[in-house]
Amino acid sequence: MKKISLLGATGSIGIQTLDVIAAHPEEFKLVAMSFGSNYKSGSEIIKKFKPQFVAVKDKETYDHLKQELSGESVKIGYGQEALIEAAVFDGVEILVNAVVGSVGLIPTLKAIENKITIALANKETLVTAGHLVTEHAKKYNVDILPVDSEHSAIFQCLQGENVKSIERLIVTASGGSFRDKKREELVDVTVEQALNHPNWSMGAKITIDSATMMNKGLEVIEAHWLFNMPYEKIDVLLHKESIIHSLVEFHDRSIIAQLGSPDMRVPIQYALTYPERLSLPEVKGLELWEVGKLHFEKADFNRFRCLQFAFDSGKIGGTMPTVLNAANEEAVAAFLKGSIKFLQIEEFIERAMDKHVCIAQPGLEQIQEVDQRTRKFVQTLIS
Numbered sequence: 001m002k003k004i005s006l007l008g009a010t011g012s013i014g015i016q017t018l019d020v021i022a023a024h025p026e027e028f029k030l031v032a033m034s035f036g037s038n039y040k041s042g043s044e045i046i047k048k049f050k051p052q053f054v055a056v057k058d059k060e061t062y063d064h065l066k067q068e069l070s071g072e073s074v075k076i077g078y079g080q081e082a083l084i085e086a087a088v089f090d091g092v093e094i095l096v097n098a099v100v101g102s103v104g105l106i107p108t109l110k111a112i113e114n115k116i117t118i119a120l121a122n123k124e125t126l127v128t129a130g131h132l133v134t135e136h137a138k139k140y141n142v143d144i145l146p147v148d149s150e151h152s153a154i155f156q157c158l159q160g161e162n163v164k165s166i167e168r169l170i171v172t173a174s175g176g177s178f179r180d181k182k183r184e185e186l187v188d189v190t191v192e193q194a195l196n197h198p199n200w201s202m203g204a205k206i207t208i209d210s211a212t213m214m215n216k217g218l219e220v221i222e223a224h225w226l227f228n229m230p231y232e233k234i235d236v237l238l239h240k241e242s243i244i245h246s247l248v249e250f251h252d253r254s255i256i257a258q259l260g261s262p263d264m265r266v267p268i269q270y271a272l273t274y275p276e277r278l279s280l281p282e283v284k285g286l287e288l289w290e291v292g293k294l295h296f297e298k299a300d301f302n303r304f305r306c307l308q309f310a311f312d313s314g315k316i317g318g319t320m321p322t323v324l325n326a327a328n329e330e331a332v333a334a335f336l337k338g339s340i341k342f343l344q345i346e347e348f349i350e351r352a353m354d355k356h357v358c359i360a361q362p363g364l365e366q367i368q369e370v371d372q373r374t375r376k377f378v379q380t381l382i383s
């Protein structure tokens with residue numbers, strides 16, 4: 001029985017992780033969890049899965065949740081300290097980090113220090129401080145297992161292979177909600193249109209990131225850190241069906257791909273069962289004759305400028321990816337609130353990056369300071 005802590009339990013990845021846990025009650029036990037402020041959904045999860053500890057974002061949610069759960073014996077906390085407590089709760093063997101944003105960084109570092117295996121969905125953590133997280137994982141000899149479908153695909157393609165034989169990683173991209181629109185047509189797109197992703201049902205932030213293609217940019221940086229791969233050896237391939245989840249090319253020109261129906265429960269479960277595999281009967285099997293055709297296109301870096309910014313920031317390194325990520329988080333939140341237009345997301349990221357004087361090899365405090373400063377700068381642009 002593997003004891004699991006799940007951060008972001010009420011979210012898209014969180015709910016699907018709970019599906020996987022519920023499908024294998026003899027394999028997994030949820031012992032701790034966290035969520036932001038959706039206490040109605042949170043209390044239902046708590047009653048069903050009976051974790052011993054729950055962390056919520058703030059005091060207000062804490063008060064509501066206490067009321068909802070009067071009579072239950074679960075311990076509850078709130079704020080950053082509680083989030084860390086949930087991550088490293090007594091006996092936890094796997095931390096599924098499925099919060100959204102760089103708030104996931106410290107809990108991940110603390111869990112690594114406690115020798116807890118990380119199943120990582122929270123890509124912002126690797127973007128904002130990839131060198132710290134990977135150095136930490138090495139130092140404490142802890143596995144970081146990818147949950148993101150592209151990285152799970154690459155990880156699966158690499159089983160039994162020598163990483164020294166890799167020619168390049170090919171990360172596939174659906175293209176998001178606006179994949180068929182020209183750049184001029186993006187000027188007045190609405191939040192509702194942006195949230196309408198053709199292949200995947202996901203949280204709001206990542207759905208907007210998919211529409212700007214920043215999601216793919218973040219994933220390129222995530223792949224750089226997870227697989228220790230230079231940016232010159234990472235390619236992005238547009239593939240609108242989301243059937244091939246990514247590919248690896250080797251020196252002998254052989255390419256291995258991982259395929260399947262677009263269903264996040266597959267990579268989530270693989271991270272939880274690795275190196276074993278368990279059945280997943282609820283997921284639709286893939287019949288390629290039903291799909292018929294698969295399409296591929298070259299990624300257009302002028303059309304999707306965020307993708308270019310991500311490669312640029314990754315190659316510059318240091319605190320530049322921290323700026324990219326923080327500016328993106330603030331701009332996307334503002335777009336979702338209706339305060340800025342779609343193309344202003346990339347405009348504000350570019351301005352934040354232009355203004356930043358990069359610090360090489362930053363420590364945790366410098367990263368946190370740059371993160372906060374960037375957020376303030378973007379907020380001034382917004383207002």
Ligand code: NAD
Binds near residue numbers: 037147
């Ligand atoms: P979501 O918005 O659906 O869920 C986010 C979860 O985090 C919620 O439970 C929310 O309550 C919690 N949360 C938010 N802010 C918090 C805070 N300050 N403190 C504590 N909890 C907080 O997001 P999602 O789509 O599930 O994505 C989660 C992460 O996984 C993101 O990093 C995303 O990029 C990544 N990811 C998601 C998918 C997907 O299919 N949804 C696929 C690959 C990667």
Ligand code: MG
Binds near residue numbers: 148149219
């Ligand atoms: Mg992905």
